[in-house]
Amino acid sequence: MDKHRLGFIIAIVSAVLVLLTTYLAMFYAPLPQTGVRSADEIMSSVEGSHIQVVGFVCAVVSRTGSPVVDVSETTVFSLADLVDYQRFRVASIEGHLGEQWWTVRPIDATVTSGGPLPGPYVGGEIALGANLSVHAKVVEESIGPNSAITGFSLSIPDSKSVSFDLGGGGFGTMSAPVAQKIFYFHMPSAWISYLAFFVTLVSSALYLKSRDAKYDRWAHSAAELGVLFSTIAILTGPIWAKQEWGVYWRWSDTKLVTTFILWLVYIGYLMLRASVSDSGTRARVSAVYGIVGFVTVPMSLLSARIAPLLRSSHPEVIASNTGGLSPEAGLTIGIAVVAFTMLFITMLIKRVEIAESEEELEELKRTIGGED
Amino acid sequence: MASSFMALYMAYSIVWAGVFAYIVYMHLRQRSIRRDIAMLREEVKKHGG
Numbered sequence A: 001m002d003k004h005r006l007g008f009i010i011a012i013v014s015a016v017l018v019l020l021t022t023y024l025a026m027f028y029a030p031l032p033q034t035g036v037r038s039a040d041e042i043m044s045s046v047e048g049s050h051i052q053v054v055g056f057v058c059a060v061v062s063r064t065g066s067p068v069v070d071v072s073e074t075t076v077f078s079l080a081d082l083v084d085y086q087r088f089r090v091a092s093i094e095g096h097l098g099e100q101w102w103t104v105r106p107i108d109a110t111v112t113s114g115g116p117l118p119g120p121y122v123g124g125e126i127a128l129g130a131n132l133s134v135h136a137k138v139v140e141e142s143i144g145p146n147s148a149i150t151g152f153s154l155s156i157p158d159s160k161s162v163s164f165d166l167g168g169g170g171f172g173t174m175s176a177p178v179a180q181k182i183f184y185f186h187m188p189s190a191w192i193s194y195l196a197f198f199v200t201l202v203s204s205a206l207y208l209k210s211r212d213a214k215y216d217r218w219a220h221s222a223a224e225l226g227v228l229f230s231t232i233a234i235l236t237g238p239i240w241a242k243q244e245w246g247v248y249w250r251w252s253d254t255k256l257v258t259t260f261i262l263w264l265v266y267i268g269y270l271m272l273r274a275s276v277s278d279s280g281t282r283a284r285v286s287a288v289y290g291i292v293g294f295v296t297v298p299m300s301l302l303s304a305r306i307a308p309l310l311r312s313s314h315p316e317v318i319a320s321n322t323g324g325l326s327p328e329a330g331l332t333i334g335i336a337v338v339a340f341t342m343l344f345i346t347m348l349i350k351r352v353e354i355a356e357s358e359e360e361l362e363e364l365k366r367t368i369g370g371e372d
Numbered sequence B: 001m002a003s004s005f006m007a008l009y010m011a012y013s014i015v016w017a018g019v020f021a022y023i024v025y026m027h028l029r030q031r032s033i034r035r036d037i038a039m040l041r042e043e044v045k046k047h048g049g
Helices: A003-028 A085-094 A179-210 A213-244 A254-275 A279-293 A296-303 A327-371 B002-046
Strands: A050-062 A077-080 A102-116 A125-140 A148-155 A161-165
Touching: A003 A179, A003 A327, A179 A213, A179 A254, A179 A279, A179 A296, A179 A327, A179 B002, A213 A254, A213 A279, A213 A327, A213 B002, A254 A279, A254 A296, A327 B002
Parallel strands: none
Antiparallel strands: A050 A125, A050 A161, A077 A102, A077 A148, A102 A125, A148 A161
8 A cells, every 4th residue: 555645644644533522521421439538728837836637438337346457536637649549448357557658637527428328238237428627737747748648537426436448549539520531632642752752762773873864863753752642641730730639740650750750851852963963973873862761751650650669649540540531531541541641653654754854865965065 | 620621621732732743853854855955966067067
């Protein structure tokens, strides 16, 4: 098949798939379960400061009256990263809550409305939904500043112990479920940037091996597209974070910082290319840079997965067992990834064509210059 | 909720604007290069190159 016709077909298919992704993300993929509002109401790192929590929670109540999490006479809250519920559960089981999570003493806690939620339930438990308003005081700080409640225990006046549990973790407890739909474009953009930088790595290595200028063109084109898509990921992420975490950016979050470093490294790659005029030197130097710079990709990619070690609240839904997607959300993100991959291939082919034309132009200029 | 929708639309706009702007940029760049190449070829032809 003719190269241009094939390119045109890929372009059309990728455009259709991207439009389909938008439709699915907006109208098909379900909203995740709502957790408490984290945002500004909760955020406080200063020991002794007051917090105010307002939101809807799901409570699991033991019929026997025994609490799921041990509570004392005074109410004890354990605050944890919203997206890291499993860590909270492990800490709870191992009795490390005091070490790993904030403990706050409530000044007053009011369940404004609530009632049983439809079952079925295991064991002797029932579940309650409740709108809750809590005014509490932080008495011990043991984890980073930007945390949100994922689960807590509350002793209520009639002496029954109630353990509130936001359940699920990951996608189950988003405080801004609508904004979560940003994920369907944010994640594929980030994925494409990793893929693009991988293409740069391979092309750079091939250039150094063969000294064939076409590999340099591929490396340059892929890096430029990688910067485009990583810019999109870096811009859309904070919009979600503001809704979910209450802040645009956390310099203490390894995923965010390593991704920012990745972005800077490849901006540096493009600047390096622009600053060297001799094409041979430029190709050689940028090939070495393209290989060395790739080290930032696994840094960014893996940082959230080793979160307990490096502290990251960035959701890692696909590859971790703390999250999990509904089939509808899974289908949407699957199509989004395919759509963006095809879009990337289309744009890369076009960009390489431009690079070839640029080279032809340079060649013509050299020819004319030589004749003069 | 309203701010969540606003955030969603803002993020989607960034994605679409970013991709669309880059495609337009590529198109303009290619057009400009092709024009330059045609001009230079014409020049070469004129001067008997």
